[in-house]
Amino acid sequence: QVQLVESGGGLVQAGDSLRLSCAASGRTFRRYAMGWFRQAPGKEREFVATINWSGGSPNYVDSVKGRFTISRDNAKNTVYLQMNNLKPEDTAIYYCAADATINRRSDYAGDYDYWGQGTQVTISS
Secondary structure (H helix, E strand, O other): OOOEEEEOOEEEEOOOOEEEEEEEOOOOHHHOEEEEEEEOOOOOOEEEEEEOOOOOOOEEOHHHOOOEEEEEEOOOOEEEEEEOOOOHHHOEEEEEEEEOOOOOOOOOHHHOOEEOOOEEEEEEO
């Protein structure tokens, strides 16, 4: 079992940057592909980015390509989401998730086995 705790959210202005972190418990972190999702008020949860177990083959939703970067440090049991040039439409609760299929890199929330509690990101215009 994996427990995930996100951090790094906050209130920033459009054009600013934030780096989200997701710390995982346990010694099996490297056995999971990891993803980031977000949910804005009144909207469904949306895929943002995913990465495989070794940190390769990242995949992004089109709206964040070129602005967001997902990465992981297996020695620290942590996955990151670097977010640059933030826009008001990026405002949402951001969740990290772990998928036991280590190379899948899915954009479907139902494929993920464990979820964090989320961290709020608010972008003012």
